[in-house]
Amino acid sequence: MSVIEIEEKSVEDAIKVACEKLKLPREMLEIEIISKGSSGIFGIVGVKKAKIRVKLKAPSYETAAEKAKEILTKILEYVNLPTVVEAEARQDHVYLNIISNGSGLLIGKKGQTLSALQYLVSRMISKEFGQNIPIVVDTENYRARREKTLQELAKQLSKKVKKAKKPIATGPMSAQDRRIIHLTLKDDPSVRTKSKGEGNMRRVVIYPVKTAGRNQKNNGRRQNR
């Protein structure tokens, strides 16, 4: 985020100018006073301008959660479904839960629709706050269910890999899904995971690791997402 410095007669003036310049309320700015400035003697001798450094304050996840909820609710109004959105600021992301009639319409094939909603909401939020805030959109506990299926899949595939001693690739997957596969197999020393392919065709390849005669070479293994 950009940092700007402003010099004015007094600290208050400088803050005012900063707010006008950035078109933001004071609460959203992080202000650091470099020099307070002094009006000198009779305003003639030793006049020093006040100098401040202004940074955009990292928006709290609570604020972002509120805004995200508003945006998502607005979008969903136009989908002919009764929905309620719940927002929750979690430790490392904003979690939005859509409560609906459970038709799966909002999930779509392989979570397509849900991902689209999540993507658009995070784009709008990052535009609004000028920085990226991780947002997760969920409905009917889909994310947790998906995580479980993917973990199962990862374990099954790794078993196959160990048996066949040949690398196996998963189908094309989103970054989120790939991450789960990588994380599931992270602690398994007998396989190694890597993402391959471009764009929408990126997939995870699981390789067998030859353990005989090698002293734990996979410690510095790359975690490609």
Next chain:
Amino acid sequence: MKELKDLVAVIARALAEHPDKVDVREIEGQNTCVIELRAAKEDLGKIIGREGRNAHAIRTILNAAATKLRKRAVLEIIE
């Protein structure tokens, strides 16, 4: 009655720098309706997104909304 074109308009306006210049029209056919989206030239890229990601996401949501109405919807972004 909330219409499909409003859904597209809301999303496109949120992405655009000049929301007032976003214009959406709906041409209804028997089963399919075509939604035409026009916007300020500099905003087209913003609406389409990198490698069409935004446009793709808009179409996905549009399809979900249209399915509910038992219709098919096509989004055309017009230069």
